Amino acid sequence: MPNQSPQALVAEEEQRLNGGPVINDFSIQVATVNGSGSQSSNTILMRSIFQMGIPVSGKNLFPSNIAGLPTWFTIRANKDGWIARRKEIDFLVAMNPETAREDVMNLDPNRVVVYEETLKLNQYRRDLSFFPVPFAKLATEITPDSRLRKLLANMIYVGVVGELLEIDPAETETALTKQFKGKAKAVALNKTALDIGRKYAKETFDRTLVPYKCQRMNATKGKIIIDGNAAAALGCMFAGVTVATWYPITPSSSLCETLADYMKDYRIEKDGKANFAIVQAEDELAAVGMAIGAGWAGARSMTSTAGPGISLMQEFIGLGYYAEIPTVIFDITRVGPSTGLPTRTQQSDILSLVYASHGDTKHIVLLPASVEECFQMGYDAFDLAERFQTPIFVMSDLDLGMNNWMSDPFNYPKKKFDRGKVLSAEDLKRLGSFRRYADVDGDGISYRTLPGTNHPAAAYFTRGSGHNENAVYSERPDDYKGNMDRLNKKYETARQHIPQPEIQYANGTNIGFLAFGTTHWAIIESLDQLQREYNTRVSYYRLRAVPFTKHLTEFFEKHDRVYLVEQNRDGQMAMLVKLELPVELVGKLRSIRHYSGIPIDARFVTDALVGAEKGEQN
Amino acid sequence: MSTTTHQPPAAPKHVNRLGFTMADYKGAESTLCAGCGHDAITAQIIKAFYEYGVEPQRVAKLSGIGCSSKTPAYFLSQSHGFNGVHGRMPSVATGVMLANKSLVSIGVSGDGDTASIGMGQFVHLLRRNVPMIYIIENNGVYGLTKGQFSATADLGSKAKSGVMNDLPAIDVCTIAIELGCNFVARSFAGDPKQMVALLKAALGHRGTALFDVISPCVTFNNHEGSTKSYKYAKDHEELLHEISFVPFFEQITVDYAEGETTDVGLHDGSHIRLRKTDKGYDPTNKGEALDTLRKCQESNEFLTGLIYINEMKPDFLTLLNMADQPLATLPQERVQPKEDDLREIMAELM
Ligand SMILES: Cc1ncc(C[n+]2csc(CCOP(=O)(O)OP(=O)(O)O)c2C)c(N)n1
Ligand code: SF4
Ligand SMILES: [Mg+2]
Numbered sequence: 019m020p021n022q023s024p025q026a027l028v029a030e031e032e033q034r035l036n037g038g039p040v041i042n043d044f045s046i047q048v049a050t051v052n053g054s055g056s057q058s059s060n061t062i063l064m065r066s067i068f069q070m071g072i073p074v075s076g077k078n079l080f081p082s083n084i085a086g087l088p089t090w091f092t093i094r095a096n097k098d099g100w101i102a103r104r105k106e107i108d109f110l111v112a113m114n115p116e117t118a119r120e121d122v123m124n125l126d127p128n129r130v131v132v133y134e135e136t137l138k139l140n141q142y143r144r145d146l147s148f149f150p151v152p153f154a155k156l157a158t159e160i161t162p163d164s165r166l167r168k169l170l171a172n173m174i175y176v177g178v179v180g181e182l183l184e185i186d187p188a189e190t191e192t193a194l195t196k197q198f199k200g201k202a203k204a205v206a207l208n209k210t211a212l213d214i215g216r217k218y219a220k221e222t223f224d225r226t227l228v229p230y231k232c233q234r235m236n237a238t239k240g241k242i243i244i245d246g247n248a249a250a251a252l253g254c255m256f257a258g259v260t261v262a263t264w265y266p267i268t269p270s271s272s273l274c275e276t277l278a279d280y281m282k283d284y285r286i287e288k289d290g291k292a293n294f295a296i297v298q299a300e301d302e303l304a305a306v307g308m309a310i311g312a313g314w315a316g317a318r319s320m321t322s323t324a325g326p327g328i329s330l331m332q333e334f335i336g337l338g339y340y341a342e343i344p345t346v347i348f349d350i351t352r353v354g355p356s357t358g359l360p361t362r363t364q365q366s367d368i369l370s371l372v373y374a375s376h377g378d379t380k381h382i383v384l385l386p387a388s389v390e391e392c393f394q395m396g397y398d399a400f401d402l403a404e405r406f407q408t409p410i411f412v413m414s415d416l417d418l419g420m421n422n423w424m425s426d427p428f429n430y431p432k433k434k435f436d437r438g439k440v441l442s443a444e445d446l447k448r449l450g451s452f453r454r455y456a457d458v459d460g461d462g463i464s465y466r467t468l469p470g471t472n473h474p475a476a477a478y479f480t481r482g483s484g485h486n487e488n489a490v491y492s493e494r495p496d497d498y499k500g501n502m503d504r505l506n507k508k509y510e511t512a513r514q515h516i517p518q519p520e521i522q523y524a525n526g527t528n529i530g531f532l533a534f535g536t537t538h539w540a541i542i543e544s545l546d547q548l549q550r551e552y553n554t555r556v557s558y559y560r561l562r563a564v565p566f567t568k569h570l571t572e573f574f575e576k577h578d579r580v581y582l583v584e585q586n587r588d589g590q591m592a593m594l595v596k597l598e599l600p601v602e603l604v605g606k607l608r609s610i611r612h613y614s615g616i617p618i619d620a621r622f623v624t625d626a627l628v629g630a631e632k633g634e635q636n
Numbered sequence: 637m638s639t640t641t642h643q644p645p646a647a648p649k650h651v652n653r654l655g656f657t658m659a660d661y662k663g664a665e666s667t668l669c670a671g672c673g674h675d676a677i678t679a680q681i682i683k684a685f686y687e688y689g690v691e692p693q694r695v696a697k698l699s700g701i702g703c704s705s706k707t708p709a710y711f712l713s714q715s716h717g718f719n720g721v722h723g724r725m726p727s728v729a730t731g732v733m734l735a736n737k738s739l740v741s742i743g744v745s746g747d748g749d750t751a752s753i754g755m756g757q758f759v760h761l762l763r764r765n766v767p768m769i770y771i772i773e774n775n776g777v778y779g780l781t782k783g784q785f786s787a788t789a790d791l792g793s794k795a796k797s798g799v800m801n802d803l804p805a806i807d808v809c810t811i812a813i814e815l816g817c818n819f820v821a822r823s824f825a826g827d828p829k830q831m832v833a834l835l836k837a838a839l840g841h842r843g844t845a846l847f848d849v850i851s852p853c854v855t856f857n858n859h860e861g862s863t864k865s866y867k868y869a870k871d872h873e874e875l876l877h878e879i880s881f882v883p884f885f886e887q888i889t890v891d892y893a894e895g896e897t898t899d900v901g902l903h904d905g906s907h908i909r910l911r912k913t914d915k916g917y918d919p920t921n922k923g924e925a926l927d928t929l930r931k932c933q934e935s936n937e938f939l940t941g942l943i944y945i946n947e948m949k950p951d952f953l954t955l956l957n958m959a960d961q962p963l964a965t966l967p968q969e970r971v972q973p974k975e976d977d978l979r980e981i982m983a984e985l986m
Contacts, residue, residue, distance in 0.1 A: 311731025316964030
């Protein structure tokens with residue numbers, strides 16, 4: 019592999035900054051206090067850039083707290099469309115006195131700082147461009163209401179940043195109107211604050227001192243901005259979910275909350291009645307119990323939670339697996355164990371999902387990487403649950419679930435729902451009887467009936483304990499083993515029906531990346547970095563579900579080293595891969611792990627790969 | 637053997653108003669200990685469902701874990717049954733009723749299953765008023781795990797091993813009334829007549845009907861010193877009233893002198909007829925119900941009958957304003973919004 023020294027990289031970065039303005043390639047970080055109402059301001063800022071046709075992404079790094087602790091919102095604009103987190107900050111908006119000093123000290127040289135004048139941040143560094151603004155004072159000019167002043171100060175920085183980055187004021191205004199849903203009074207008040215910020219910056223600062231500029235592009239036309247939880251909620255709604263039962267927990271709460279909002283708009287029938295039930299349960303045990311009860315009785319049911327909730331659901335999940343009951347469980351993962359860092363991101367529930375519960379269990383887990391996949395897999399999960407009569411997991415994470423992502427609009431799912439093997443009263447009239455747990459079709463999937471089916475032979479007794487093919491209690495070794503083997507066969511059948519991997523073989527390389535979920539965004543940018551900076555090509559295999567398919571073995575066969583990149587400490591996916599790979603291929607597996615709670619970035623991946631490859635050659 | 641060619645007329649087959657025989661309401665052979673109170677309850681469930689005339693195929697049987705929770709396999713074999721996990725029957729039952737509001741749900745639990753591990757789900761089921769019959773087969777012990785005290789064991793009662801229970805009992809009926817349950821009854825496995833009448837009344841109620849039945853465990857809690865034995869229950873049972881049930885499909889006949897009885901109308905048009913004892917108890921008075929329960933607990937009396945009833949409260953499914961057709965059977969056209977809807981949502985996000 020050709021080497022490029024870190025010094026060379028720095029030099030390249032310097033060039034980026036010194037060679038005239040940097041157009042549409044920068045990251046903004048707004049440091050505020052949680053609960054200060056900066057969310058709307060940041061969304062407006064992000065949307066303004068988006069509306070100028072420039073690819074953006076926004077990430078909220080927030081504390082587990084309602085008000086008072088530090089929060090950082092980063093917006094990355096990138097003309098090439100890279101939307102993973104970028105480690106380096108170019109443009110800091112320092113509004114939080116608590117963290118201001120550290121925020122400034124962390125910056126690379128030559129970066130830009132907008133800050134509340136009274137914080138006197140220019141005393142800490144000589145190598146940055148400082149733009150002090152008397153936010154508090156300017157806000158006082160608008161209103162005497164102190165609570166409102168705080169909110170307006172946030173809108174003033176949107177004006178200041180807009181002016182300094184040459185964001186089209188008309189776009190900011192459009193974004194503002196959208197944000198406040200046209201509420202005239204709020205729009206007018208905030209518009210005043212925006213204008214004050216703009217005017218102050220224009221009259222006070224020399225804009226040419228800011229190297230970063232926004233310039234209109236055409237890369238976001240027709241695109242949407244949405245968070246993964248809302249996208250998943252839409253997937254559920256269009257999959258015809260009828261029963262959703264949940265218990266609040268960050269970062270999953272907004273999934274069912276958004277679902278409730280959408281369902282009110284799109285799933286109330288002409289007579290005013292709801293064709294769904296959404297119930298906030300007393301805890302996760304009840305949430306999953308209700309989902310399982312509803313799935314058993316024939317509804318398309320779901321629940322959503324995070325790691326701690328998954329822990330509480332364990333016994334029911336095993337029952338669902340063994341009694342063969344369809345339901346969909348979303349796990350929006352956060353940093354564990356226990357309550358861990360509830361507002362930070364991680365991919366650390368893989369093992370606890372795949373092998374959830376006691377006894378011989380293993381589950382199907384879908385792994386969306388994008389908001390589009392949250393929608394699509396949120397939809398597919400219901401077909402899979404009913405087809406395979408088992409709980410289906412959809413594992414997203416805080417970064418995907420709660421942050422705003424740019425995406426193509428979602429496609430309307432035109433398929434017929436797959437309601438699985440369910441026998442009706444008419445079927446039973448024809449058949450005379452049925453055996454609940456018999457493998458009639460040779461795919462491991464049995465037929466079921468729903469309570470309320472009007473036929474004397476429809477009923478069967480569901481139990482978690484031993485049962486024979488007729489669903490009659492049995493402790494016979496052959497009955498138990500036969501059933502467990504059939505469940506295994508069902509799992510094998512599932513491999514072909516779950517979301518298949520996305521594989522990109524690069525020419526002339528002997529190394530590959532293996533990743534899943536949000537790690538994807540860092541990988542694809544890293545592939546570009548490796549190509550440009552090191553002239554190195556790497557293949558890429560993206561897992562989209564567990565269990566794996568035969569393609570994975572092929573991928574290992576075709577490479578000498580496969581780097582599995584994931585966001586947890588112990589390499590949980592790597593463990594699973596090791597278990598499934600033919601033993602002679604296991605030696606090719608390498609593991610790269612990121613687990614600070616902050617979303618993984620491309621530079622981390624690139625450095626890790628380059629370092630590891632150097633080690634291989636020594 | 638008879639030599640005549642003349643066939644005797646076939647004995648008239650006994651059927652209920654829907655044309656089902658008693659056998660249609662039976663289940664698999666019980667595997668419980670001979671004499672277990674739970675089997676006596678099973679027999680009365682079969683009788684009540686037969687006499688009321690419930691369509692077996694409309695019934696869902698739910699249970700948790702325990703000897704008691706096994707019993708749904710022993711009645712109504714033409715009904716779907718779900719033996720869930722320990723203490724979590726309420727959530728499963730709630731999910732089932734959300735999915736299919738047209739079902740008649742009967743849950744069977746034990747005192748361990750309900751009052752210990754399942755207390756959380758139990759109280760929330762009551763609070764929601766999920767329409768179902770909830771039977772606690774209460775024997776004061778964990779039968780299936782071999783006789784440990786449960787949380788309904790009375791203070792001072794003695795285990796088979798001789799160990800004394802030194803914690804106060806949880807009174808499930810009091811809790812139920814406090815939490816807004818609108819049908820609360822208590823009975824005894826050794827009093828089949830009262831049990832059948834109360835079960836039929838529960839079938840006529842809309843909302844959670846809680847039915848606490850003292851059901852002796854002959855193997856682990858039927859000895860001297862137990863307060864949940866057959867003998868103790870027989871000796872201490874106090875009837876609140878004599879109870880009979882007049883189904884909606886029968887004429888009301890008068891067999892008592894006026895003033896001796898009160899009728900309570902049920903949701904389905906049936907009536908409960910209560911023949912007053914000298915207690916003069918009024919089961920529609922919440923305050924009196926709680927007061928009476930408290931006094932009984934203090935004096936170690938074992939009260940049976942309809943403790944509290946209120947037919948005016950809406951059940952959970954009504955509050956949710958769900959479509960008339962069960963959610964489980966709604967077709968794709970009704971539950972999948974249209975392509976234009978998605979387009980509209982996408983435009984909002986642009
Ligand atoms: C999670 C869990 N913990 C413990 C048990 C063991 N267990 C089975 S039945 C039972 C108690 C049942 O008591 P009760 O509900 O009173 O039923 P009974 O057998 O007395 O009718 C226990 C503790 C279990 N099955 N699951
Ligand atoms: S152990 Fe007790 S509760 Fe269980 S079946 Fe025997 S008598 Fe009944
Ligand atoms: Mg018991």
